[in-house]
Amino acid sequence: MSRLLRLAGRPAVWVSGAFLLVLGALPYSAGLFGALFPDLPRPLYSRASFLDLALSHAALVGIATLVVVGVGIGVGIFVTRPVGRDFAGPIDTLTAVGQTFPPTAVLALAVPAMGYGGAPTVMALIVYGLLPVVSATIAGLNAVPRAPMQAADGIGLSPGGRLLKVELPLAAPVILSGVRTSVVLNIGTATIGSTVGALTLGSPIIEGLSGSNPAYVIQGAVLVGLFAVAADLWLDELERALT
Amino acid sequence: MIVLDRLTKRFGTTLAVDNLSLTVPNGSICALVGASGCGKSTTLRLINRLSEPDGGHVLIDGTDAASLAPVALRRRIGYVIQSIGLFPHWSIARNIGTVPELLGWPAHRVAQRVDELLDLVGLDPARYRSRRPHELSGGQQQRVGVARALAADPDLLLMDEPFGALDPVTRDGLQGALLDIQARTRKTVVIVTHDIDEAIRLASLIAVLDGGRLIQQGSPHELLARPANAFVEAFVGGPRRGLRLLQVTPVGERTRYGMGAEGVPIDAGATLDVALERMVTGNIDRIPVLDRATGRSGALSLTDIVAPDGALR
Numbered sequence: 216m217s218r219l220l221r222l223a224g225r226p227a228v229w230v231s232g233a234f235l236l237v238l239g240a241l242p243y244s245a246g247l248f249g250a251l252f253p254d255l256p257r258p259l260y261s262r263a264s265f266l267d268l269a270l271s272h273a274a275l276v277g278i279a280t281l282v283v284v285g286v287g288i289g290v291g292i293f294v295t296r297p298v299g300r301d302f303a304g305p306i307d308t309l310t311a312v313g314q315t316f317p318p319t320a321v322l323a324l325a326v327p328a329m330g331y332g333g334a335p336t337v338m339a340l341i342v343y344g345l346l347p348v349v350s351a352t353i354a355g356l357n358a359v360p361r362a363p364m365q366a367a368d369g370i371g372l373s374p375g376g377r378l379l380k381v382e383l384p385l386a387a388p389v390i391l392s393g394v395r396t397s398v399v400l401n402i403g404t405a406t407i408g409s410t411v412g413a414l415t416l417g418s419p420i421i422e423g424l425s426g427s428n429p430a431y432v433i434q435g436a437v438l439v440g441l442f443a444v445a446a447d448l449w450l451d452e453l454e455r456a457l458t
Numbered sequence: 459m460i461v462l463d464r465l466t467k468r469f470g471t472t473l474a475v476d477n478l479s480l481t482v483p484n485g486s487i488c489a490l491v492g493a494s495g496c497g498k499s500t501t502l503r504l505i506n507r508l509s510e511p512d513g514g515h516v517l518i519d520g521t522d523a524a525s526l527a528p529v530a531l532r533r534r535i536g537y538v539i540q541s542i543g544l545f546p547h548w549s550i551a552r553n554i555g556t557v558p559e560l561l562g563w564p565a566h567r568v569a570q571r572v573d574e575l576l577d578l579v580g581l582d583p584a585r586y587r588s589r590r591p592h593e594l595s596g597g598q599q600q601r602v603g604v605a606r607a608l609a610a611d612p613d614l615l616l617m618d619e620p621f622g623a624l625d626p627v628t629r630d631g632l633q634g635a636l637l638d639i640q641a642r643t644r645k646t647v648v649i650v651t652h653d654i655d656e657a658i659r660l661a662s663l664i665a666v667l668d669g670g671r672l673i674q675q676g677s678p679h680e681l682l683a684r685p686a687n688a689f690v691e692a693f694v695g696g697p698r699r700g701l702r703l704l705q706v707t708p709v710g711e712r713t714r715y716g717m718g719a720e721g722v723p724i725d726a727g728a729t730l731d732v733a734l735e736r737m738v739t740g741n742i743d744r745i746p747v748l749d750r751a752t753g754r755s756g757a758l759s760l761t762d763i764v765a766p767d768g769a770l771r
């Protein structure tokens with residue numbers, strides 16, 4: 216109970232509350248945006264409901280994050296094991312290239328192969344989100360102090376046991392900070408998925424930009440911003456709980 | 459029994475262990491002593507295969523350690539590492555109970571064993587079992603490290619400076635506890651120490667290393683009475699060699715049986731330093747001796763403390 220109360224004072228709770236409030240109130244804000252932008256014939260985005268946009272946006276980022284976490288942590292573990300050590304350099308380069316590659320370019324390349332919609336978007340998010348998780352996993356595992364590692368070996372933990380019981384728990388806060396970076400980055404990046412027909416909170420932004428409708432841009436941007444900040448704060452809470 | 463047979467370990471151009479042969483009989487305590495960097499920790503790590511030798515063999519009860527699965531081998535060897543290495547994210551109880559848990563002991567037995575060991579190393583179980591390592595002092599952490607090594611009651615114990623961070627009183631208590639355990643359960647122990655008095659007290663066999671080589675091995679008495687060279691003499695004896703020799707010589711060896719003296723008799727199995735202490739504090743130059751095993755009695759006088767034939771022995 217006292218835990219819940221303490222949580223109620225957290226910024227994460229406030230920002231998520233604000234996000235939900237805005238999401239719930241937007242459908243009734245035609246009057247407000249009409250007053251703000253009197254020249255616009257349709258001041259409120261209406262091609263899809265904001266709730267649908269938010270759910271679809273969250274699903275795309277969620278699916279990408281699951282893959283990114285699985286693959287990213289897996290790769291990070293692999294290159295820090297004796298068998299994978301030789302791959303550390305190439306993998307590092309590869310993930311770095313993945314990040315410098317503009318996500319729009321990934322979309323452009325993925326669409327011919329995967330068609331329009333969510334699939335190429337998820338693809339782009341995976342490529343783009345991998346680097347922070349891979350490098351955080353490597354950094355976290357490499358930073359585990361030597362003494363407990365030696366003790367783990369010395370008292371007879373198997374290599375797998377040592378990884379699961381000692382290394383990963385001790386590296387968890389650093390790994391999680393990488394996941395956090397990746398998620399926040401991808402909540403923003405997912406908006407460009409709307410250029411290839413995915414339903415995201417970027418849809419009003421893209422349409423607003425191409426149709427000179429600043430009201431749409433504001434509606435999309437406020438939701439994306441609150442979503443990203445809320446996710447960031449929640450993952451920060453989780454990170455703190457782990458340390 | 460642990461047999462090290464011409465063991466060699468190289469790190470780049472450093473010979474950390476150089477053609478080392480040593481036999482530690484079952485139920486005995488062997489102390490490895492020597493200057494920093496002489497290969498003591500490396501030798502321990504070769505025994506439980508944390509490190510693989512570049513030459514030679516480790517035989518454990520006659521079996522080449524190289525033919526045993528490392529993980530299973532280590533679970534039956536208690537190991538106290540030099541840097542303590544408690545798991546920082548686990549409670550003290552879980553730290554100590556790790557190996558029993560790995561060996562599949564039921565939870566209540568693990569919990570009972572943990573409390574038993576906390577008591578043994580002088581930490582109140584109720585107060586310490588659920589703490590995290592960072593909530594303990596360095597010396598307390600070290601004691602938890604010793605408890606962890608003893609947890610599954612292994613026959614073999616490797617201890618790398620296990621009492622280095624302890625105050626003299628606690629250290630004395632734990633040395634006594636180790637001797638008790640060893641006397642009761644006949645463990646085979648290899649202990650690394652920088653404290654020569656600790657080696658003298660605990661070990662029946664002391665091995666002096668220098669630059670990875672075994673310079674001399676023998677009982678504490680042998681090393682003190684007949685050091686192989688100036689290095690050993692300085693290392694094990696130093697300016698206190700004569701006094702340490704008293705610590706390892708039983709009163710019975712110098713007793714004149716049949717003679718009498720006034721006062722409470724000293725046991726023939728006690729060492730000469732205790733007898734000397736009694737004489738100095740009692741302001742007497744002669745004390746009665748009783749050999750409890752045979753019932754014989756006699757006396758020891760101050761001059762008997764000096765070896766009769768003039769040789770150091």
Ligand SMILES: Nc1ncnc2c1ncn2[C@@H]1O[C@H](COP(=O)(O)OP(=O)(O)OP(=O)(O)O)[C@@H](O)[C@H]1O
Pocket residue numbers: 469472473474493494495496497498499500501540
């Ligand atoms: N993993 C390693 N890589 C390279 N050199 C090492 C390694 N481990 C030990 N050495 C070297 O081997 C030699 C013996 O080291 P070891 O740790 O066995 O010494 P020690 O006798 O335990 O010393 P101390 O009393 O300081 O603990 C030293 O010269 C050390 O620098």
Ligand SMILES: [Mg+2]
Pocket residue numbers: 498499500540618
């Ligand atoms: Mg050492």
